[in-house]
Amino acid sequence: xxxxxxxxxxxxxxxxxxxxxxxxxxxxxxxxxxxxxxxxxxxxxxxxxxxxxxxxxxxxxxxxxxxxxxxxxxxxxxxxxxxxxxxxxxxxxxxxxxxxxxxxxxxxxxxxxxxxxxxxxxxxxxxxxxxxxxxxxxxxxxxxxxxxxxxxxxxxxxxxxxxxxxxxxxxxxxxxxxxxxxxxxxxxxxxxxxxxxxxxxxxxxxxxxxxxxxxxxx
Ligand SMILES: [Fe+2]
Numbered sequence: 001x002x003x004x005x006x007x008x009x010x011x012x013x014x015x016x017x018x019x020x021x022x023x024x025x026x027x028x029x030x031x032x033x034x035x036x037x038x039x040x041x042x043x044x045x046x047x048x049x050x051x052x053x054x055x056x057x058x059x060x061x062x063x064x065x066x067x068x069x070x071x072x073x074x075x076x077x078x079x080x081x082x083x084x085x086x087x088x089x090x091x092x093x094x095x096x097x098x099x100x101x102x103x104x105x106x107x108x109x110x111x112x113x114x115x116x117x118x119x120x121x122x123x124x125x126x127x128x129x130x131x132x133x134x135x136x137x138x139x140x141x142x143x144x145x146x147x148x149x150x151x152x153x154x155x156x157x158x159x160x161x162x163x164x165x166x167x168x169x170x171x172x173x174x175x176x177x178x179x180x181x182x183x184x185x186x187x188x189x190x191x192x193x194x195x196x197x198x199x200x201x202x203x204x205x206x207x208x209x210x211x212x213x214x215x216x217x218x
Contacts, residue, residue, distance in 0.1 A: 001048070002027045002093060002108050003156055004038035012042060025071065027051045027078065029110030029156060030087040031058060033123050033212040034163055034205070040217070053082060055089035059217035065091065075099045081143045085136025086111040086119030086163075092144065094151075106152035107175070112136070113144055114155045116168035118184040121197055123163065123204050124212065133197040137190050145185070149176025162205050 001023050004012055016023050023046040026039050030053075040060050043050045050062040051071065065071075067082035079094040093108040111119035118140065121132035152174055159169040166183070179185055187193045 001025070001042060003029055003032065003110065004042045006036035006038040006041060009038040009042045009045065012038070013045060016046070022046065024048050025051060025073065025078075027091075027093055027108075028056070029092065029108065029112075030090040030124070031056055031212055032215050033087075033208040034157075034161065036211060037215040039215075053080070053089040053091045055082075055084070057089075057216060067091075079104065081107075081139075083109075083112045083136075083139035083143050085121055085132055085139045087124040088132070088135075090119075090139075094147070103148065104151055106154055107144070107147060108154050108156075109144065110156040111163050112139060112155075113153060113178065113182075114157060114164045114167045115153070115170050115173040115178070116182055117164040117166045118182075118197060120163060120165070120201060122201055123208055129198060130194060133194040134190060136197060137193040140185070141188075144175065145179060147175045149174060149179065151175045153178060162202065165200060165202070 001012060026043045026048045028039050039050050051065050052062045054064045054066055065080045067080060069080040071078045075098045077096050081092040081094055083090050083092045090110060090112055092110060092112055094104045095106050096104045118136060121136050122129035154172050157163045158171045159167045184196060187196050
């Protein structure tokens with residue numbers, strides 16, 4: 001399970017039960033600011049472990065992951081890509097199914113890459129949005145854009161969320177389509193990208209800082 005919402009924990013458990021599966025691993029792409037996380041409640045009820053990047057400052061038990069770590073799930077694997085930018089601890093999760101082939105199948109991009117947009121670098125309790133925007137550029141170009149065009153992209157949000165500006169209403173895409181048509185990915189120059197990522201940002205919703213603290217268990 002990845003980025004569970006607190007209000008849907010019972011549904012996740014019922015869904016897993018219905019297909020005879022057990023939720024043994026709960027991944028958080030980052031400490032969320034826009035919704036109450038269900039990670040702790042879900043992990044407790046399912047007897048699962050929570051996985052977060054080593055840069056995450058949280059006060060609950062979890063497995064610390066770093067860039068390049070791989071978690072084995074039967075025939076599948078989850079490979080951790082550290083992609084700071086939206087938040088310093090942000091990770092994207094690259095998933096593969098070895099029964100289909102050795103190459104990755106899809107990537108959970110959280111709030112790093114959306115369909116038609118990239119994540120906001122100004123929402124996660126830091127004053128250094130410019131520095132994070134530069135890191136976002138590097139994460140995208142060194143990690144995500146090095147993936148094969150056929151890799152499917154499943155972001156954390158689509159249109160309607162305050163976590164981006166010009167997200168598509170389409171919930172998923174591919175690396176190849178975003179490489180060709182995502183406006184943010186047409187800007188290769190780092191400084192120009194930083195300027196773009198900071199442009200026209202709506203004010204951060206007032207409760208984001210409080211939600212983030214609560215999700216950190218503080
Ligand atoms: Fe976020």
